Amino acid sequence: MSFYGLLDLSVWQLILTTLVLTHVTIVSVTIYLHRHSAHNAVELHPALAHFFRFWIWLTTSINTKEWTAIHRKHHATTETEDDPHSPVVKGIRKVLWEGAELYEEAATPETLERFGKRTPEDWVERKVYTPHKHLGIAILAVVNLLLFGVHGIWIWAVQMMWIPLLAAGVINGIGHFWGYRNFECADNARNIVPLGLLIGGEELHNNHHSFPHSPKLSRRWYEFDIGWFWIRVFQFFGLARPKGVRAIGLRIPGKREVDLETVQAIANNRMQIMRAYRKDVLEPVLREQKNRVARELRPLYRRARKLIVREETIIRPKERRSLDQILEENELVRHLHDKAQELQQLWQRTSLRPQEKVQALLEWCRQAEASGIKYLEEFAADLRSYALRPAS
Ligand SMILES: [Zn+2]
Ligand SMILES: [Zn+2]
Numbered sequence: 185m186s187f188y189g190l191l192d193l194s195v196w197q198l199i200l201t202t203l204v205l206t207h208v209t210i211v212s213v214t215i216y217l218h219r220h221s222a223h224n225a226v227e228l229h230p231a232l233a234h235f236f237r238f239w240i241w242l243t244t245s246i247n248t249k250e251w252t253a254i255h256r257k258h259h260a261t262t263e264t265e266d267d268p269h270s271p272v273v274k275g276i277r278k279v280l281w282e283g284a285e286l287y288e289e290a291a292t293p294e295t296l297e298r299f300g301k302r303t304p305e306d307w308v309e310r311k312v313y314t315p316h317k318h319l320g321i322a323i324l325a326v327v328n329l330l331l332f333g334v335h336g337i338w339i340w341a342v343q344m345m346w347i348p349l350l351a352a353g354v355i356n357g358i359g360h361f362w363g364y365r366n367f368e369c370a371d372n373a374r375n376i377v378p379l380g381l382l383i384g385g386e387e388l389h390n391n392h393h394s395f396p397h398s399p400k401l402s403r404r405w406y407e408f409d410i411g412w413f414w415i416r417v418f419q420f421f422g423l424a425r426p427k428g429v430r431a432i433g434l435r436i437p438g439k440r441e442v443d444l445e446t447v448q449a450i451a452n453n454r455m456q457i458m459r460a461y462r463k464d465v466l467e468p469v470l471r472e473q474k475n476r477v478a479r480e481l482r483p484l485y486r487r488a489r490k491l492i493v494r495e496e497t498i499i500r501p502k503e504r505r506s507l508d509q510i511l512e513e514n515e516l517v518r519h520l521h522d523k524a525q526e527l528q529q530l531w532q533r534t535s536l537r538p539q540e541k542v543q544a545l546l547e548w549c550r551q552a553e554a555s556g557i558k559y560l561e562e563f564a565a566d567l568r569s570y571a572l573r574p575a576s
Contacts, residue, residue: 189333214384225399253300262371283352359389367394385409399426449570
């Protein structure tokens with residue numbers, strides 16, 4: 185055995201190996217901890233599930249119950265004082281650089297008890313993984329030294345930094361702070377970049393908060409979720425079974441009746457629907473109205489385009505003032521604003537019973553059709569025509 189370990193790799197081989205190793209860790213976190221354990225969005229073959237659990241213990245010293253509980257709590261309390269890692273509440277610096285410490289703090293017995301149900305409690309969990317949380321990474325250091333010699337040290341350091349920085353810091357920090365939004369979900373979750381390669385698809389965090397039980401995180405044609413790619417590969421080999429893939433809504437020309445299927449199709453397609461509302465209803469009305477008002481008020485109408493459909497809780501104080509001004513100013517715009525909010529209630533108010541949602545949607549369409557606003561009438565007719573197509 186040389187100074188450079190049993191494998192004696194070149195620099196490029198070492199870099200490639202490190203990237204592969206960290207990718208396996210990321211895939212374990214996103215598929216096993218996140219999509220399987222926390223959200224129950226994918227079933228895994230016991231052998232694969234255990235491989236992931238072992239790998240996470242070996243390379244990160246994360247405990248399944250702790251991670252699962254903290255993550256479920258994050259979804260239940262997003263962007264409030266109770267959220268274990270909200271950059272909106274705790275500040276972006278803290279979440280970005282001290283992500284792992286925030287997990288340590290959050291893992292209280294009450295949190296584990298309340299949010300940690302349905303996590304492994306078998307012999308190896310009770311005797312090895314949980315009581316000897318840091319043994320894995322110590323073994324890893326030795327294995328690295330054996331395989332890679334002195335290079336094993338920096339490879340180990342990279343492995344140790346990867347999850348705290350990329351997963352805890354970048355997703356929980358940047359994914360709730362910067363980036364773009366497909367959906368107006370009721371918190372500040374954002375998609376970081378459309379290509380989910382480095383962090384296993386977790387980059388698409390706004391999509392995830394909008395559909396937390398979906399095993400697939402990409403939503404638009406240009407978004408790619410590599411975690412979903414791996415789930416499909418495992419599925420091909422009979423090792424994984426994704427659950428809760430949402431049926432896609434489609435429009436059936438001439439369909440007029442509003443039923444449960446219409447409500448579900450609309451909720452599943454809410455991104456397209458809110459975009460259509462903005463483009464086909466709001467924008468033409470705002471354009472027409474803008475030409476009727478005094479010149480100094482026109483910039484207000486331009487800004488209102490986005491603000492009117494934005495989730496209330498994330499509107500900044502300055503934007504709030506612009507919005508209030510135009511809503512007070514223009515009754516027609518206020519009406520469209522209220523209609524947008526009402527529509528979003530359909531999928532945001534989880535307390536509504538299915539039949540109440542059907543009634544609410546029907547009422548929404550009737551009012552829209554009687555509003556005398558041509559664009560709104562046409563939009564309501566489009567809503568009525570939605571139905572479900574089973575997911576492929
Ligand atoms: Zn989040
Ligand atoms: Zn989640």
